[in-house]
Each structure stands twice: as C-alpha cells, then as structure tokens.
Amino acid sequence: MKLTISKQIFEKFPKLNVGIVIAKGIDNKSKSKEIDHLLKEVEDYINLNFIPEDITKHEMISPWRTAYSEFGAKPSKYHSSVEAMMRRILKGNSVPNINKLVDLYNYLSLKHIVPMGADDLDKISGNITLTMAEGTEKFTPLGENSIESPEKGEVVYKDDARVLCRRWNWRDCDETKITENTKNAVLYVEGIPPVTKKKLVEVCKDLIDLIKTFCSGEAKYYILNKEKDSAEF
Structure with a gap:
C-alpha cells in the first residue's frame, strides 16, 4: 500500500509536513482507565489555559484557519479537528471515549495542538492520497449512511474507492473508521x-510509545513533505 501527497497540495502548502504512523497487530478491544485519566488531564489543561474568544488567534490554530480559507472552506463554519475538540471542551463538554486508539490520538492532538486522524488499514481500498478533490468522489460521513461528494478543490484524503476525510481533517468517513475490532x-x-518536521517526529514517537504501551502490536512512522511525498508500507 502507498500513501502519496499530491503536487497540488504542495503548490498551495509548500511547508506542509505530515507524519504517518502505521500500527499493526494492535489490541483495541479492552478499556483503559489510564487513557481516561490522560484525556481528563489534557481537558483540564485546556480549560485552565484557554478561553473561547482567543482560540482563533492561537499560533497553532490560526494557521489552520488560514489554510481552510485557502481551499475555500469558511473557518467560521468549518474547524480543524483539534480546534473543534478544544471548542467542545471549552463549552463544558468532555471529548467522548471511543476506543483506545482514538482516545490516544485525541489526547496527543490536544496535548500538542496538532490535527490527527486515523483509518482502519484493512478497510482501505487500494492506495491513499492527500489531494484536491475533483468533486465527483463519494463520501459517507461518520455515523451516517448517506452519500455525498466533496467540493471541487477541497483538500481530502481518499483511497481508490472513496473520500476518507473531508476538508483535510474536518470530518471522517464511516466505512474506514477505527473500531474496537481494528487490528x-x-x-x-x-x-x-x-509546526516543524522535528516537532512532528516528536509527536509520532510519542504516539508510537503510547500505542505500544496500551494497544501492543508494532508501529513505525514516516514524515512526508515536499522532498519526500510518498511512503510505501
């Protein structure tokens, strides 16, 4: 399987770095009070250090709002995944517990204030591409069974059959979601x-350590950017 970032993306976002972590043979079934505690800790930190009015100006959030604007998504309507979680917390709501792997990357996303997401590798069709949508692709939103298409020029992850995530990191698809049965x-x-390449390496290593601690299995990472736009795994 191959994951590629298209030239279109780097023409618009030349300093983009994307960390890819491949986790295999994981146990995602059991529950962990330690992970619950980690999420609670980071939620408390956000409540103590942020107010809703200032989120849009934060140095880690503002660039994503600009990026969304650059591919035609209104940042006042569509928020990056990490901004959406922070807003949820500051409204007095907790981040929901989904399963170990999702809870772990949500924790790290909030800790480092970087967007993160995941797909079940066994549900992917063909190869994965981060690219600009043609506007004809099919997408089923998480938790729904309706089918829609992205806007032309929208940043999406897609495989050979469907869009995996709309508006870069805004909404995941239902078919490839991480479940308790994900291996x-x-x-x-x-x-x-x-965010620099060095910072992404740090986050990826943190993620791998947490996966091995709580989900077992094996994991490795790749950093993709303008100089290295694809990885095979």
Missing part, C-alpha cells in the same frame, strides 16, 4: 508552520 491502522499527524 491495523494508519494514523495521520498534520503540521503546517509553525
């Missing part, structure tokens, strides 16, 4: 300036 997964860690 093999691809995880995405996304960085635009001020």
Whole structure:
C-alpha cells in the first residue's frame, strides 16, 4: 500500500509536513482507565489555559484557519479537528471515549495542538492520497449512511474507492473508521508552520510509545513533505 501527497497540495502548502504512523497487530478491544485519566488531564489543561474568544488567534490554530480559507472552506463554519475538540471542551463538554486508539490520538492532538486522524488499514481500498478533490468522489460521513461528494478543490484524503476525510481533517468517513475490532491502522499527524518536521517526529514517537504501551502490536512512522511525498508500507 502507498500513501502519496499530491503536487497540488504542495503548490498551495509548500511547508506542509505530515507524519504517518502505521500500527499493526494492535489490541483495541479492552478499556483503559489510564487513557481516561490522560484525556481528563489534557481537558483540564485546556480549560485552565484557554478561553473561547482567543482560540482563533492561537499560533497553532490560526494557521489552520488560514489554510481552510485557502481551499475555500469558511473557518467560521468549518474547524480543524483539534480546534473543534478544544471548542467542545471549552463549552463544558468532555471529548467522548471511543476506543483506545482514538482516545490516544485525541489526547496527543490536544496535548500538542496538532490535527490527527486515523483509518482502519484493512478497510482501505487500494492506495491513499492527500489531494484536491475533483468533486465527483463519494463520501459517507461518520455515523451516517448517506452519500455525498466533496467540493471541487477541497483538500481530502481518499483511497481508490472513496473520500476518507473531508476538508483535510474536518470530518471522517464511516466505512474506514477505527473500531474496537481494528487490528491495523494508519494514523495521520498534520503540521503546517509553525509546526516543524522535528516537532512532528516528536509527536509520532510519542504516539508510537503510547500505542505500544496500551494497544501492543508494532508501529513505525514516516514524515512526508515536499522532498519526500510518498511512503510505501
């Protein structure tokens, strides 16, 4: 399987770095009070250090709002995944517990304030591409059974059969979601300036350590950018 970032993406976002973590042979079934505690800790930190009015100006959030604008998504309507979680917390709501792997990457996403996501590798059709949508692709939103298409020019992850995530990291598809039965997964860690390649390496290593601690299995990472736009695994 191959994951590629298209030239279109780098023409618009030349300093983009994306960390790819491949986790295989994981146990995602059991529950973990330790993970629950980690999520609670990071939620408390956000409540203590942020107010809703200031989120849009934060150095880690503002660049994503600009990026969304650049591919035609209104940042006042569509939020990056990490901004959406922070807003949820600051409204007094907890991040829901889904399963170990999802809870772990949500924790790290909030800790480092970088968008993260994942797909079940065994449900992927063909190869994965981060690219600009043609507008004819098919997408089933998480938790729904309706089918829609992305806007032309929208940043999407897609495989050979469907869109995996709309508006870069805004909404996942239902078919490839991580479940308790997931054994093999691809995880995405996304960085635009001020996030550097070095920072992404740090986050990917943190993620791998947590996966091995709580989910067992094996994991490795790749960093994709303008100089290295694809990885095979």
